[in-house]
Amino acid sequence: MLTITNLQVYYDRAVEALRDASLEVRPGQIVALLGSNGAGKSTVLKSVCGVLYPEDGEILGGTITHDGISLTGFAPHEIVRRGIAQVPEGRRLFDKLTVEENLLMGGYSRPAGEVSAGLDQVFALFPAVKQHRTRVSGYLSGGQQQMVAIGRALMARPRLLLLDEPSLGLAPQIIAEIFEAIRRLRDEQGVTVLLVEQNAQLALSVANYGYIMERGRVVLDGEPAKLLSNEDVKEFYLGMG
Numbered sequence: 001m002l003t004i005t006n007l008q009v010y011y012d013r014a015v016e017a018l019r020d021a022s023l024e025v026r027p028g029q030i031v032a033l034l035g036s037n038g039a040g041k042s043t044v045l046k047s048v049c050g051v052l053y054p055e056d057g058e059i060l061g062g063t064i065t066h067d068g069i070s071l072t073g074f075a076p077h078e079i080v081r082r083g084i085a086q087v088p089e090g091r092r093l094f095d096k097l098t099v100e101e102n103l104l105m106g107g108y109s110r111p112a113g114e115v116s117a118g119l120d121q122v123f124a125l126f127p128a129v130k131q132h133r134t135r136v137s138g139y140l141s142g143g144q145q146q147m148v149a150i151g152r153a154l155m156a157r158p159r160l161l162l163l164d165e166p167s168l169g170l171a172p173q174i175i176a177e178i179f180e181a182i183r184r185l186r187d188e189q190g191v192t193v194l195l196v197e198q199n200a201q202l203a204l205s206v207a208n209y210g211y212i213m214e215r216g217r218v219v220l221d222g223e224p225a226k227l228l229s230n231e232d233v234k235e236f237y238l239g240m241g
């Protein structure tokens with residue numbers, strides 16, 4: 001279980017991005033982290049996977065634990081070794097490398113004998129990735145790149161996958177495929193997912209639980225049915241006001 005308690009993060013010691021943010025991600029669940037632009041969602045993910053530290057933002061208070069062990073102060077690669085992998089916003093592939101080379105970059109922490117099994121798992125989840133394995137990833141469509149980015153994270157065999165805006169800028173058909181893959185990862189492989197999304201309706205359609213953030217704080221949480229029937233959520237996040 002991932003437990004975040006009273007997390008406080010500043011950028012440049014001046015911009016307060018998170019104040020007393022607390023949330024829990026239970027094993028085997030998809031947890032949606034929702035909220036408007038600048039609410040602090042990406043900062044939560046960055047804090048968990050260690051990429052704030054030390055040059056970007058700074059954790060000034062609170063705790064982050066995974067299965068009871070504190071994650072704060074560890075370098076990103078050490079956090080990957082603890083079973084947590086991130087798919088960053090904007091995908092951040094190595095554009096000049098092929099699809100397969102990108103996947104192999106994600107698999108550096110696997111024992112050599114298990115790398116090809118990892119590739120096969122990614123190809124089974126995303127047949128389009130297999131089809132394009134020898135292509136330079138910069139030439140793929142946005143949807144294909146998102147699949148490669150998720151595949152690269154899966155190569156690290158995470159127990160917890162952090163996804164930042166996987167639907168951003170993609171066509172509905174591709175979004176449906178990606179969300180089906182996220183659901184299968186949970187249901188068939190038991191992968192736990194913390195999912196940051198602008199599209200609340202979409203995220204809550206697969207999530208077991210959701211948190212809504214505003215100005216660096218969690219302002220509401222609950223099961224999807226509860227959030228979907230909340231008047232403020234309907235008005236501000238579902239466009240049903």
Ligand code: ATP
Nearest residue numbers: 011015017035036037038039040041042043044056
């Ligand atoms: P978005 O959907 O736009 O990414 P978000 O909910 O993920 O929004 P964050 O990116 O976590 O929000 O940003 C939280 C706050 O921290 C915002 O006020 C943002 O302007 C600020 N912030 C984020 N990154 C930096 C940075 N590198 N330097 C300074 N301020 C930052």
